[in-house]
Amino acid sequence: MQINIFNKTNSVLNRYLAEIRDKDYQKNRLLFRNNIMRIGEIEAYEISKTFRYAKQDVETPLGTATENLPTDNVVIATVLRAGLPFHTGFLNIFDHADNAFVSAYRTYTNEEHTEVGIHVEYLAAPSVEDKTLIIADPMLATGGSMELGYKAFIQKGTPRHIHIACVIATPEGIEHIKHTFPDNTTIWCGAVDPKMNSHKYIVPGFGDAGDLCYGEKI
Ligand SMILES: O=P(O)(O)OC[C@H]1O[C@H](OP(=O)(O)OP(=O)(O)O)[C@H](O)[C@@H]1O
Ligand SMILES: O=c1cc[nH]c(=O)[nH]1
Ligand SMILES: [Mg+2]
Numbered sequence: 001m002q003i004n005i006f007n008k009t010n011s012v013l014n015r016y017l018a019e020i021r022d023k024d025y026q027k028n029r030l031l032f033r034n035n036i037m038r039i040g041e042i043e044a045y046e047i048s049k050t051f052r053y054a055k056q057d058v059e060t061p062l063g064t065a066t067e068n069l070p071t072d073n074v075v076i077a078t079v080l081r082a083g084l085p086f087h088t089g090f091l092n093i094f095d096h097a098d099n100a101f102v103s104a105y106r107t108y109t110n111e112e113h114t115e116v117g118i119h120v121e122y123l124a125a126p127s128v129e130d131k132t133l134i135i136a137d138p139m140l141a142t143g144g145s146m147e148l149g150y151k152a153f154i155q156k157g158t159p160r161h162i163h164i165a166c167v168i169a170t171p172e173g174i175e176h177i178k179h180t181f182p183d184n185t186t187i188w189c190g191a192v193d194p195k196m197n198s199h200k201y202i203v204p205g206f207g208d209a210g211d212l213c214y215g216e217k218i
Contacts, residue, residue: 001178003187004046006039013042017190020167021206032212033085036138036167040089043165043188047134048093050161050186072132075159077125079104079137079149082209086136086167094134100125102152104145105210106200114198118144120152129157138209140169140189141202143176150181161186167209168193168202 006013016035019025026032051070058065077100078087091097103122109115133153140146146164153159162185164177169189177187193202201207211217 001185005192007191026212036085037089039167039190040086041093044090044093047163075100075128075131075133077135077153079145083137086138090136098126100153102149104148116200118148120148123152125153125156127157128153128159130160132161133159134163136165138167140166140173141200143173147180170202
């Protein structure tokens with residue numbers, strides 16, 4: 001399984017990562033969501049390089065141009081709610097794509113708040129049969145939400161290829177994907193952080209993605 005980690009290469013994406021991590025800068029929700037979206041746009045552009053392409057003629061006012069255009073049928077899937085701005089970034093780039101949504105939220109299952117259960121309640125998805133399925137969720141912590149999201153989406157068919165896209169992943173989350181996803185899966189993440197704390201938050205990470213985008217939920 002191929003794993004691509006963006007901040008191993010110097011690019012402007014590292015600035016967006018730094019801003020979403022910064023405990024003061026991240027308080028501006030508009031800027032926070034915008035940076036998540038911009039990381040989605042950059043990841044989408046890189047993922048587009050893995051697609052199949054075919055030559056197509058385009059009539060300009062002055063003649064005929066030939067361009068290599070992507071032929072993959074893309075479905076952009078996301079996990080509510082923190083996935084929404086990230087999803088928008090992908091859709092800005094793959095504006096012809098179909099879209100799929102699943103809800104998943106983590107709740108603590110013990111008093112010490114060291115074990116999480118994941119709840120899936122909502123699925124709205126097109127056929128993913130033979131499609132290029134991009135599942136975009138900013139945080140890959142334990143990997144449980146991604147796995148349950150994937151299992152919901154494949155009720156709608158078998159994708160040709162799966163791209164797991166996130167902003168920050170953990171080694172544990174990546175291991176989880178390796179064990180639960182098929183070989184035709186590629187992982188894309190802005191950064192891989194070393195660990196999770198006892199509450200299963202990524203450290204150093206940036207905090208709760210959903211709350212930073214939309215405010216605390218009760
Ligand atoms: O890898 P995992 O351990 O499953 O954690 C990752 C999940 O956590 C976040 O969602 P959260 O549950 O906080 O829901 P929210 O979007 O409503 O905030 C994030 O968007 C992922 O879906
Ligand atoms: O650090 C984390 C882990 C899971 N979900 C988040 O939003 N943040
Ligand atoms: Mg959250």
